[in-house]
Amino acid sequence: MIDFVIAIDAMGGDYGPVVTVPACLDVIKRHKNLRLVLVGDEYLIRSQMQIYHCAGNERLIVQHASQRVDMDEQPAKALRAKRDSSMRIAINMVKEGRANACVSAGNTGALMAIARFVLRTLPGVDRPAIVFPMPTYDENKFVHVLDLGANVDSTAENLYQFAIMGTVLSAGVDNVKSPKVGLLNIGAEDIKGNEQVKRTAQLLSESKHINYYGYVEGDDIFTGIVDVVVCDGFVGNVALKCMEGISKLIGFYTKRAFTKNFYGLLVSLIGAPILKKLKKQLDPGRSNGASLLGLQGTVIKSHGNADRKSYANAIEVAILQAEKNVSQRIGEEVAKILQGEKYSG
Amino acid sequence: MIDFVIAIDAMGGDYGPVVTVPACLDVIKRHKNLRLVLVGDEYLIRSQMQIYHCAGNERLIVQHASQRVDMDEQPAKALRAKRDSSMRIAINMVKEGRANACVSAGNTGALMAIARFVLRTLPGVDRPAIVFPMPTYDENKFVHVLDLGANVDSTAENLYQFAIMGTVLSAGVDNVKSPKVGLLNIGAEDIKGNEQVKRTAQLLSESKHINYYGYVEGDDIFTGIVDVVVCDGFVGNVALKCMEGISKLIGFYTKRAFTKNFYGLLVSLIGAPILKKLKKQLDPGRSNGASLLGLQGTVIKSHGNADRKSYANAIEVAILQAEKNVSQRIGEEVAKILQGEKYSG
Numbered sequence: 140m141i142d143f144v145i146a147i148d149a150m151g152g153d154y155g156p157v158v159t160v161p162a163c164l165d166v167i168k169r170h171k172n173l174r175l176v177l178v179g180d181e182y183l184i185r186s187q188m189q190i191y192h193c194a195g196n197e198r199l200i201v202q203h204a205s206q207r208v209d210m211d212e213q214p215a216k217a218l219r220a221k222r223d224s225s226m227r228i229a230i231n232m233v234k235e236g237r238a239n240a241c242v243s244a245g246n247t248g249a250l251m252a253i254a255r256f257v258l259r260t261l262p263g264v265d266r267p268a269i270v271f272p273m274p275t276y277d278e279n280k281f282v283h284v285l286d287l288g289a290n291v292d293s294t295a296e297n298l299y300q301f302a303i304m305g306t307v308l309s310a311g312v313d314n315v316k317s318p319k320v321g322l323l324n325i326g327a328e329d330i331k332g333n334e335q336v337k338r339t340a341q342l343l344s345e346s347k348h349i350n351y352y353g354y355v356e357g358d359d360i361f362t363g364i365v366d367v368v369v370c371d372g373f374v375g376n377v378a379l380k381c382m383e384g385i386s387k388l389i390g391f392y393t394k395r396a397f398t399k400n401f402y403g404l405l406v407s408l409i410g411a412p413i414l415k416k417l418k419k420q421l422d423p424g425r426s427n428g429a430s431l432l433g434l435q436g437t438v439i440k441s442h443g444n445a446d447r448k449s450y451a452n453a454i455e456v457a458i459l460q461a462e463k464n465v466s467q468r469i470g471e472e473v474a475k476i477l478q479g480e481k482y483s484g
Numbered sequence: 485m486i487d488f489v490i491a492i493d494a495m496g497g498d499y500g501p502v503v504t505v506p507a508c509l510d511v512i513k514r515h516k517n518l519r520l521v522l523v524g525d526e527y528l529i530r531s532q533m534q535i536y537h538c539a540g541n542e543r544l545i546v547q548h549a550s551q552r553v554d555m556d557e558q559p560a561k562a563l564r565a566k567r568d569s570s571m572r573i574a575i576n577m578v579k580e581g582r583a584n585a586c587v588s589a590g591n592t593g594a595l596m597a598i599a600r601f602v603l604r605t606l607p608g609v610d611r612p613a614i615v616f617p618m619p620t621y622d623e624n625k626f627v628h629v630l631d632l633g634a635n636v637d638s639t640a641e642n643l644y645q646f647a648i649m650g651t652v653l654s655a656g657v658d659n660v661k662s663p664k665v666g667l668l669n670i671g672a673e674d675i676k677g678n679e680q681v682k683r684t685a686q687l688l689s690e691s692k693h694i695n696y697y698g699y700v701e702g703d704d705i706f707t708g709i710v711d712v713v714v715c716d717g718f719v720g721n722v723a724l725k726c727m728e729g730i731s732k733l734i735g736f737y738t739k740r741a742f743t744k745n746f747y748g749l750l751v752s753l754i755g756a757p758i759l760k761k762l763k764k765q766l767d768p769g770r771s772n773g774a775s776l777l778g779l780q781g782t783v784i785k786s787h788g789n790a791d792r793k794s795y796a797n798a799i800e801v802a803i804l805q806a807e808k809n810v811s812q813r814i815g816e817e818v819a820k821i822l823q824g825e826k827y828s829g
Contacts, residue, residue, distance in 0.1 A: 276736055288670050291678040325633050325721040333636040333718055357725025361733045370722075373678055376670040377719050378726045380702025385727045388706045389734050391621055396759075416741060 142172040143461045144238045146229040149179035150207040152244025153444045160187035162450035167198045178202045179225035204228045208249045217249035230257045233436040239461035240437035251289050258436040261470045263477025266290050267433035268301045275363030284368045288376030295338035304432045305367035307472045321355035321365035348476045428456030437466040487517040488806045489583045491574040494524035495552040497589025498789045505532035507795035512543050523547045524570035549573045553594045562594035575602045578781040584806035585782035596634050603781040606815045608822025611635050612778035613646045620708030629713045633721035640683035643714050649777045650712035652817045663711035666700030693821045773801030782811040
């Protein structure tokens with residue numbers, strides 16, 4: 140029995156169907172109650188399905204789309220001129236109730252613009268935000284950081300709305316009771332920060348819907364001292380990319396240390412189970428899949444350069460959110476809080 | 485023979501003389517032509533010197549200061565009310581030519597305010613910036629990133645000046661010919677970024693003094709694709725702290741993997757030389773010591789929570805800059821370029 144349908148923008152990302160098709164195959168093997176709709180160039184998708192011997196699979200459906208959004212395309216142009224793109228049709232399926240969620244590794248700006256146009260934001264939410272769970276010292280605890288690049292030049296009011304959305308997400312998905320919200324700043328002292336941050340701090344500390352912790356710095360994210368971290372999309376995106384960049388760099392030096400000479404190779408052979416486990420634990424792909432929060436529907440953004448395993452993980456995030464009915468629950472609660480505040484002045 | 489004198493704000497940082505005194509002792513052992521002046525509470529400093537049996541060392545001088553700047557003190561207040569603080573006196577020594585440089589692990593905001601007031605900015609420079617060399621895949625190559633937190637809400641003109649300073653630093657210290665300058669943004673495409681970034685990009689691409697590479701993202705910093713990365717202090721500080729936070733987190737998981745059980749311990753024993761070398765290579769303390777660039781004098785900022793080894797490294801940065809006469813060289817070139825541009829309109 141099919142409980143969930145996820146629409147896949149099969150053309151999105153740096154590799155398109157070469158990655159999305161095998162990733163979909165991996166995922167449906169793990170979930171018997173799932174159907175995936177691969178949206179994109181039918182010929183290219185079916186070619187890949189032939190390679191993986193899954194052309195006849197009843198839970199892998201192909202939905203043809205004649206266009207694709209390029210990775211460097213202007214969002215406004217993609218919105219206007221690519222109405223038959225794989226990205227647009229995948230999002231349309233969510234709008235029309237034909238899919239519980241959609242996943243794309245395509246152009247972030249275009250995805251945001253199209254999702255916002257087609258699905259609309261939740262009542263009371265002015266701008267959607269990109270949110271991603273960051274790792275902490277407790278491997279079972281993640282910190283939801285938003286916004287990670289959907290918006291630049293956010294106002295204090297935007298950041299306040301992100302805090303509300305993050306709070307509801309943390310409570311609803313991670314079952315955190317009264318999630319602590321930190322505001323990203325460059326010093327724990329009140330003396331620092333720019334005007335936007337100072338105004339946001341005031342809004343957050345005055346709200347009865349937010350358990351405001353105070354300012355946090357970049358390194359505090361990973362300590363798990365708060366459950367939600369709020370920041371402007373420019374800052375959040377740089378932080379995310381820096382985190383990825385330095386992780387790769389450390390991985391590079393670690394690998395080199397163990398493969399540089401015979402002794403290193405010997406140790407890496409003996410220590411293989413530990414190194415393998417460690418690599419898995421620190422694998423960025425393990426947690427691929429960011430959510431576009433604040434929309435009337437579930438949209439998951441995968442990294443553009445995701446590989447098969449990593450893309451499969453983004454689909455898993457979409458399934459989890461569909462199962463937990465995250466979008467609707469957040470929608471109801473956020474709307475209640477934000478609209479209530481608007482009406483009460 | 486004494487070639488260089490460095491003034492040390494012995495009271496600065498989370499630990500004060502407990503860290504600064506032994507670090508100074510380590511450094512003077514390595515440099516026979518160096519004198520260090522420990523500025524601060526004479527009693528506390530001499531007590532530490534007794535512990536380390538260096539009270540009679542002629543190259544470790546104590547200069548009494550009756551005040552100290554607290555780590556959470558308002559910069560304006562520190563500037564006004566702490567004229568006999570260890571931080572102020574150490575900076576005064578640079579101004580008066582009694583020291584070639586000074587080092588402080590104290591309150592960054594106060595250090596910036598006092599240094600700016602006492603030393604003044606270079607002609608043509610409106611605001612100083614904090615710069616720090618970030619690691620890359622080539623262990624001999626570092627990327628100078630600025631600003632890392634001296635300023636928030638920088639204008640495009642400020643960022644342009646940072647680019648000039650970074651260029652001269654990279655050319656003068658690292659001997660890079662025509663250093664490539666990247667502008668930190670949230671996407672490589674022209675479609676992204678906020679207004680300040682767009683205006684800066686225009687200034688940089690039009691300048692004949694800058695080898696402008698274009699936009700770079702957070703993860704590009706560590707690839708070494710450019711020599712200098714320019715950004716607002718808010719974004720730069722978050723990026724730096726995130727880098728430190730995730731490095732510590734990876735270190736934590738790595739250590740745990742090797743100490744969790746008997747097998748892990750065995751492997752870590754066999755692999756000890758490799759792990760030790762790797763730890764050293766990835767040690768953040770190894771590269772402690774950020775420069776306050778754009779002042780008429782050399783001021784090095786150490787991490788507040790630096791330990792002995794790490795603080796010693798910040799002093800080494802000061803020595804290197806004094807030896808290479810960085811401040812004056814940068815001053816001359818920056819002034820030439822920026823003043824030239826101002827006069828030419």
